[in-house]
Amino acid sequence: MSRDSALVSADWAEKNLNTPGVVFVEVDEDTTAYDGGHIAGAVKIDWRQDLQDPVRRDFVNKAQFEALLSSRGISNDDTVVLYGGNNNWFAAYAYWYFKLYGHGDIKLLDGGRKKWELDARPLVKDAVSRPATQYTAKEQDLSIRAFRDDAVKAIGVQNLIDVRSPDEYAGRLLAPAHLPQEQAQRAGHIPTALSVPWSKAANEDGTFKSDEELAKLYGEAGLDDSKDTIAYCRIGERSSHTWFVLQEILGKKNVKNYDGSWTEYGSLVGVPVALGDEPGKA
Amino acid sequence: MTTPAATAAAGCAAPDQAAPLPLSVDLEKETVITGIVQAEGGDPVAGAYVRLLDRSGEFTAEVVTSPAGQFRFFAAPGTWTLRALSRFGNGDAQVTADRGVNQLAVIVSN
Numbered sequence: 001m002s003r004d005s006a007l008v009s010a011d012w013a014e015k016n017l018n019t020p021g022v023v024f025v026e027v028d029e030d031t032t033a034y035d036g037g038h039i040a041g042a043v044k045i046d047w048r049q050d051l052q053d054p055v056r057r058d059f060v061n062k063a064q065f066e067a068l069l070s071s072r073g074i075s076n077d078d079t080v081v082l083y084g085g086n087n088n089w090f091a092a093y094a095y096w097y098f099k100l101y102g103h104g105d106i107k108l109l110d111g112g113r114k115k116w117e118l119d120a121r122p123l124v125k126d127a128v129s130r131p132a133t134q135y136t137a138k139e140q141d142l143s144i145r146a147f148r149d150d151a152v153k154a155i156g157v158q159n160l161i162d163v164r165s166p167d168e169y170a171g172r173l174l175a176p177a178h179l180p181q182e183q184a185q186r187a188g189h190i191p192t193a194l195s196v197p198w199s200k201a202a203n204e205d206g207t208f209k210s211d212e213e214l215a216k217l218y219g220e221a222g223l224d225d226s227k228d229t230i231a232y233c234r235i236g237e238r239s240s241h242t243w244f245v246l247q248e249i250l251g252k253k254n255v256k257n258y259d260g261s262w263t264e265y266g267s268l269v270g271v272p273v274a275l276g277d278e279p280g281k282a
Numbered sequence: 283m284t285t286p287a288a289t290a291a292a293g294c295a296a297p298d299q300a301a302p303l304p305l306s307v308d309l310e311k312e313t314v315i316t317g318i319v320q321a322e323g324g325d326p327v328a329g330a331y332v333r334l335l336d337r338s339g340e341f342t343a344e345v346v347t348s349p350a351g352q353f354r355f356f357a358a359p360g361t362w363t364l365r366a367l368s369r370f371g372n373g374d375a376q377v378t379a380d381r382g383v384n385q386l387a388v389i390v391s392n
Contacts, residue, residue: 030298175356
């Protein structure tokens with residue numbers, strides 16, 4: 001993968017709003033943004049309602065994912081262009097999720113809603129409906145998904161990247177600072193995890209930094225290209241952003257996103273936890 | 283103790299910036315940084331992107347202002363920088379926050 005195959009610019013998007021076979025999908029946790037104005041023709045996916053199992057903490061299964069995409073009018077051979085708010089966190093999560101279920105052609109809109117809005121590009125409130133399809137998903141590609149045992153085994157062995165803010169990494173905050181801090185789990189990070197906040201990979205307008213800047217960022221942070229990599233955050237969406245940078249833009253191999261992330265790891269009994277600004281020892 | 287309201291915050295998207303503080307928020311523990319983004323003439327700026335930067339200037343969180351220009355963060359005591367981006371220009375403000383509610387305005391201009 002590379003930047004050219006995984007990312008599209010706002011200019012490209014605006015020129016291809018009516019191109020057959022291209023489907024724009026807005027992904028957010030709070031879909032009031034979509035309802036207040038979205039890219040013309042874009043359908044919406046609700047991160048919580050549509051992508052999370054309503055009972056267990058897990059993803060929707062293959063059949064549910066197939067039903068979701070079919071109902072949104074997305075075909076297996078469509079080019080899906082994802083975008084969203086929160087600097088594309090949830091869109092990057094959906095990108096990873098679509099990859100997990102084997103969708104072929106998928107792209108992220110560079111800068112997401114933020115750049116689109118700051119550029120004063122048009123948003124519309126029209127209801128969008130596409131004819132239903134018969135979408136067929138593949139079994140989950142677990143080469144890009146890490147589970148808790150993978151995270152524990154990676155301590156001191158693989159690259160672990162904690163992409164939360166420095167204060168969350170050190171244990172001074174338990175959640176991103178737009179959310180209340182009262183949480184059940186312990187604060188801190190997985191020992192030996194490098195701290196590379198997702199935000200260092202993005203410009204202020206939400207677009208990704210250049211390949212050169214990104215390569216330098218992870219090189220200087222100490223990412224060892226001879227090792228496999230697991231990225232994590234609090235619930236797995238900011239780390240999807242970093243997974244996207246490492247695997248889809250920079251083309252690194254064997255990168256997994258740990259979607260359980262800190263809300264799972266920080267609640268596990270008996271696992272090691274490091275506090276403070278240093279990675280800590282295995 | 284985990285309340286249902288606290289576990290409901292499992293996502294990471296920014297909540298409605300105009301909503302009253304949830305009752306589950308304990309102001310003796312939380313450090314709330316809140317205020318409005320204003321244009322130079324004093325008009326509130328809706329839809330501005332406000333980011334909270336920590337003492338080293340590193341990104342900590344970002345929200346979009348409400349129709350009345352409001353933003354709100356849950357931080358920790360200390361010095362923080364707020365940076366606002368909008369179609370009407372950008373602006374910065376600094377705050378030294380304590381536990382409880384800390385209020386300020388961020389003025390944006392081209």
